[in-house]
Amino acid sequence: MVTIRDVAKAAGVSVATVSRVLNETGYVHEDTRNTVNEMIKQLNYSPNEVARSLYTKKSRLIGLLLPDITNPFFPLLARGVEDEMRLHDYRLIFGNTDEDAEKEQDYIQTFQQNNVIGLISMTNTLSKKVYQDLSIPVVFLDRTSSGYPSVFADGKEGGKLAAMEMVKRGSKRITLIKGPGHLQTAVDRFQGALEVLSTSDINFYVMSTTSFSFKDAETWAKDLFEKYPDTDGVIASNDIVATAVIHEALRIGKKIPEEVQVIGFDDVPHSSLLFPPLSTIRQPAYEMGKEAAQLLIKLMKNEKLQKKNIQLPVTFINRDTTRKVDEHV
Amino acid sequence: MVTIRDVAKAAGVSVATVSRVLNETGYVHEDTRNTVNEMIKQLNYSPNEVARSLYTKKSRLIGLLLPDITNPFFPLLARGVEDEMRLHDYRLIFGNTDEDAEKEQDYIQTFQQNNVIGLISMTNTLSKKVYQDLSIPVVFLDRTSSGYPSVFADGKEGGKLAAMEMVKRGSKRITLIKGPGHLQTAVDRFQGALEVLSTSDINFYVMSTTSFSFKDAETWAKDLFEKYPDTDGVIASNDIVATAVIHEALRIGKKIPEEVQVIGFDDVPHSSLLFPPLSTIRQPAYEMGKEAAQLLIKLMKNEKLQKKNIQLPVTFINRDTTRKVDEHV
Structure with missing residues (x-):
């Protein structure tokens, strides 16, 4: 496996410089940046996300809570979320809660422990307190919870x-x-x-x-x-x-x-x-999933939301x- | 958030000792171990899995590849895997591949970058080479790939x-x-x-x-x-x-x-x-999922498999x- 050291060696720079390029922090001369990026490409280097998320405190992982994966409606929502997140290079961890508060709590903990940076929840058996204690953006999908952005049908x-x-x-x-x-x-x-x-x-x-x-x-x-x-x-x-x-x-x-x-x-x-x-x-389940993903992405980027609640029409x-x-x- | 330092302080020991207790490595006196575990419980401390997986090189995350989440057969398999993994305190990351080789490759990379310790795949559009290059145990479910353990129906x-x-x-x-x-x-x-x-x-x-x-x-x-x-x-x-x-x-x-x-x-x-x-x-989809999970758990624990391929009967x-x-x- 190619490491950050290999990239540094190939580019003739220090590991710290490669790290600054990767994380877009600190000053790196444009020529150096180009060389480093070129070497990353040539060596097909992919940074270890765990190490990276520990360093930058940022992963690309999103948590998705489903109430029941065997109810055919929810996979449709999930597909919408997944496709939109993939477009923006985020990845999903799924949790299936069975509308059981204990399972919901467990999955939220797993998500936190793996440093997810956002959460889309299609279930809310837990008290609002649990979601308030999370330090990451949360969007509800096909559910509402006062104070939280949500996407649902009319x-x-x-x-x-x-x-x-x-x-x-x-x-x-x-x-x-x-x-x-x-x-x-x-x-x-x-x-x-x-x-x-x-x-x-x-x-x-x-x-x-x-x-x-x-x-x-x-x-x-x-x-x-x-x-x-x-x-x-x-x-x-x-x-x-x-x-x-x-x-x-x-x-x-x-x-x-x-x-x-x-x-x-x-x-x-x-x-x-x-x-x-x-x-x-x-x-419009698939579209609802996509909307929820877009809303969460905006929240994660600290963009101002024009609308906190998105209600889609039914037919x-x-x-x-x-x-x-x-x-x- | 409670940190490892808080636990160490409350137990009157060093951070290294708490770490040894958590990771079950090195010698810790039984009394000390009990005190540390008691403080972990009292303070409701939950270790950051990212830091932990970096340190011990072990996470509790399993990757699960589904070919199509909207085909109702696969969620049944997934539920079996999930329930069995939960019993043993593992967590799942799902990836939905649409039987598209590029998506399959992408998800496998995401899994690796998040240090999953095992993979259950219900799809195999990729060449065997990709799976061989992974350094983690792989079990196929509802699919077979020569050389790999698998669970399928007759x-x-x-x-x-x-x-x-x-x-x-x-x-x-x-x-x-x-x-x-x-x-x-x-x-x-x-x-x-x-x-x-x-x-x-x-x-x-x-x-x-x-x-x-x-x-x-x-x-x-x-x-x-x-x-x-x-x-x-x-x-x-x-x-x-x-x-x-x-x-x-x-x-x-x-x-x-x-x-x-x-x-x-x-x-x-x-x-x-x-x-x-x-x-x-x-x-027997749910049972097939459970069997695949059990097989993977055995592989992850380096236990000897009595049977590499498990074929379940149909009715x-x-x-x-x-x-x-x-x-x-």
């Missing part, structure tokens, strides 16, 4: 959209599935839908659930049709739950969308491949689990 | 199983979808199925494909029913492709499983929630895209 508008589309397409006995109460994103989309439904003249049921997991979704779907067998429209808390609702409706012989309409939330990769393909409220994706507008009469 | 047996079940359940014009030729796992399952089909008296078509992605799967599925409209059984290259095949078959009005049977490969989380729920060959999951055995006559 969940309330998404909920409204879902309810309006459902009503417009003729459902009369709608079931509104309320997602986990501890997640602001779930609460927002629920409240948006509630607002529209409660000011309409439509009957509706509210069904509370506590998770977004594949395992539980099947149970919620079974419960739903047992408790509300006459429901003719389901506003699901996300696409995973919607997938299970479609499954259960078809299993018990209901026609989709003729007898039951279904609208999901997220637009995860498998949603368009379901049959019937799922109508859903699309969150209704009209596939085949909802009726055409003129079909409902 | 793909050939999986392919055989899929073909046998398809034939047993009465399909007469089977389409066998061949996955990407550069992936040994895809080739294995193809060859297993081919072996069974070619020794049966069944007509079959082989359709070549080049990826496992959601985006392409829809195209393969359309092609399939255009080219082979009379096919009555599809052995898909994985569950994503099977999802698209079910979608397309239902879209063009075929009954599943009465007119077309479908068998997938992997058993990803959404497969049981499809309608009809997907019959598939299950790979046929009989859901509703295949007929009951006595229904086929």
Whole structure:
């Protein structure tokens, strides 16, 4: 392996000079700088990041906290973050917290111990105190925490959209599935839908659930049709739950969308491949990830933020689990 | 932040002594060791891993290379690796390579620069040389590379199983979808199925494909029913492709499983929630991840491996895209 000493020797300068060139600190004559850079290139020298981060107190590592890597929505966000960070030559450490406060704490500690210089968190089960004690910039993604910059989709508008589309397409006995109460994103989309439904003249049921997991979704779907067998429209808390609702409706012989309409939330990769393909409220996950990365990069460079909170718009994706507008009469 | 000096002062010993206790090097009297450990606990001291890894040349960081974080199979493997590593107090850095040799190379360099002490790779687009040049233990997961320990499922047996079940359940014009030729796992399952089909008296078509992605799967599925409209059984290259095949078959009005049977490969989380729920060959992904982690831990501790290659069994999951055995006559 090529060391800083090899570079110094080849350039005919001291190790300290090479170090000054690498870290862009102190005065180095332009000719010397060019020679050193030339030798770095020729010898294909890559500085040891650990030693370097200890010396300059700066690494190029970013910590990324995911709540659940097996929920297909979060890898989409992560890909956006990753691609943007790569463009700017930063690298990511991932931590998967399972929305477990202890795991979240552990990963934050690991990140600190490895001198990460910024953190993007898609989870916030911990008290704000923990994040305040960190001496690095933090951006929340798909989560909010007052006082911190964050990037999220317009969940309330998404909920409204879902309810309006459902009503417009003729459902009369709608079931509104309320997602986990501890997640602001779930609460927002629920409240948006509630607002529209409660000011309409439509009957509706509210069904509370506590998770977004594949395992539980099947149970919620079974419960739903047992408790509300006459429901003719389901506003699901996300696409995973919607997938299970479609499954259960078809299993018990209901026609989709003729007898039951279904609208999901997220637009995860498998949603368009379901049959019937799922109508859903699309969150621009990849773009959200990129925005969060850009926000963090600005913070790390001490640039002034024009906006601390970035809210991206959601869109209704009209596939085949909802009726055409003129079909409902 | 509590430093090593604070611990030394509180314990009434030198910094060097605390360092010896932390790194388990050199002689420290038992009483002293106990006092130091007690102070570490009381002060809630956590050593800076960067400084520590520079001193001891050992970090607790493991690198994990994934080919595609948005393919739901890989997060299942990653969860197995992560849970096992956490049990042994190691932490993971993830890299997502998109099966792109340049990205794979970049991540390996990042891992090295951050002094990872072991690598688990689920991708191998690079030449073996790159891995040979690393001075750390490497384990392949869901991939093989001659000379390296690896953990994988019995793909050939999986392919055989899929073909046998398809034939047993009465399909007469089977389409066998061949996955990407550069992936040994895809080739294995193809060859297993081919072996069974070619020794049966069944007509079959082989359709070549080049990826496992959601985006392409829809195209393969359309092609399939255009080219082979009379096919009555599809052995898909994985569950994503099977999802698209079910979608397309239902879209063009075929009954599943009465007119077309479908068998997938992997058993990803959404497969049981499809309608009809997907019959598939299950790979024990979570267990594979745990096994790979255990193998790497043994290598890092210089323990002798009893087996260098661990092959886990696959199972046929009989859901509703295949007929009951006595229904086929």
